[in-house]
Amino acid sequence: MSDVETLKAEIKKLSSRAISAKMNLHDLSEELPINWETIPAVAQETFIAYRELTEARAKLKQAEKA
Numbered sequence: 001m002s003d004v005e006t007l008k009a010e011i012k013k014l015s016s017r018a019i020s021a022k023m024n025l026h027d028l029s030e031e032l033p034i035n036w037e038t039i040p041a042v043a044q045e046t047f048i049a050y051r052e053l054t055e056a057r058a059k060l061k062q063a064e065k066a
Contacts, residue, residue: 007060014053021046 001009025046028035 003063004060007056007063011053011056011060014049014056018046018049018053021049 021042025042028038028042
């Protein structure tokens with residue numbers, strides 16, 4: 001498997017993870033004030049998921065240029 005194909009597969013997994021994290025954050029916001037204590041953890045998980053997805057997309061863009 002080429003680097004580009006590997007990155008595309010990784011992006012697919014990361015995208016799924018990011019969407020799931022986004023939905024968890026959305027669900028939490030709709031349930032407020034219930035579970036308000038979990039806001040930092042859920043937000044951090046979402047932040048990390050989107051940061052990793054953004055980094056992988058940047059790597060793919062660089063790999064496609066090479």
